[in-house]
Amino acid sequence: MKRLIITAVVAVVGTGSAVAGPVAPSAVVFKEGAVEASLTGVAGDPAAGKKAFINRKQGNCLACHATSDLKDQPFHGEIGPALDGVAGRWTTAQLRGIVSNAKNTFEGTIMPAFYRDSGFHRVKKKFKGKTILTAQQVEDVVAYLKTLK
């Protein structure tokens, strides 16, 4: 609810960007894996991003990536690289691209595409036509990643 209200306020006040609503997953423009434009026009919230990063039903990024910043969390996966210092390795646009659809950056990667809603096989009904993260959650996660200096 909180998120909705903020979005509404921003929409009324106007952010100066021409974004009317979130960019549809199929309309996201990747350039060499990176996504220049914000998916929502609303600045990402690193605290919300951290939550989505940890949450097993949302990003569940910890399933594959160890992150020293989250030492208080018990289980860190080791399938992908540790994300310490990731803010220095990639630009915001690159990180947005990696989170939205990492296959455009790392060919054939195991990392799921968090902002894609089609082109899958045998998706469970409940998740059909849906993205793993919402556009704003992608922005939030990217904002969180930018804090991992």
Added chain:
Amino acid sequence: MEIQKPGMKVGAAAVIVLLAGAGAGFAGQPSLVIDGQTMITKAKAPAYTPKLTSVQSGWVFRSKETQALQLDDFDNPGFVFVDKGRDLFNKVEGSAGKSCASCHELKDFIGLRTRLPRVNKDGHLETMEDLVNKSRTKYMGAKPWKYSGSKMTAVTALISLQSRGMPMNVAVDGPAKPFWEKGKKLYYTRVGQLDLACANCHEDNYGKMIRADHLSQGQINGFPTYRLKNAKLNSVHARFKGCMKNVRAKPYKQGSPEFKALELYVASRGQGLSVESPSVRN
């Protein structure tokens, strides 16, 4: 814009530190010896799995404590169900007034587990569950059991136990070949919203942690397996279903041609591993 591929080594080192902190060391039991019989938990990989140098039982990847539960049948919670299986084996049911024991002695089943699934005379791929239900419907005049129900897993555990220690040895050529190919295709097909294939986890990343789970090769030599998670015996197809659900895919039906073909293929990836049924896993 330059795309950099940061080295994986940095990540791995950091993870080792984290794991040490969590106390999750992987110093397991030295070997799996049950009743004086040594189980083969590692074997040379077959030629058709070039990405694996050795095939390894799921037992290898479990914690020392979980491993220990399999060392002694008195500690193995799966044996409560094997005993139930024995009762069911002797129970008369159906219009023919017969039990399994009317037609079979358990020793007739020595080695059977190692060869299943297999193609029958009619050209169908058969699992152990199919064989049990065929006997029930055709010879006993009894109702088939639910594919992964508690009665079925109890009896398949009892039958599989007769082959314990013997190496898996399914036929992959001849009439089995098309089924095996179909299973192989399924193994490498990405499914679900997470867009993952069996191979992404169990071939490319076994031995690594995926959050709280230590990924194994996804071998089936220990099935039906007792899982601490649900405190019962689990069939091969129930496990496949679980893994598909976890990647947010619509699972195939248990007992379906797809899961049977996948079972044959996965069994073949574990050729040479000892049958461990009923194994203990988390």
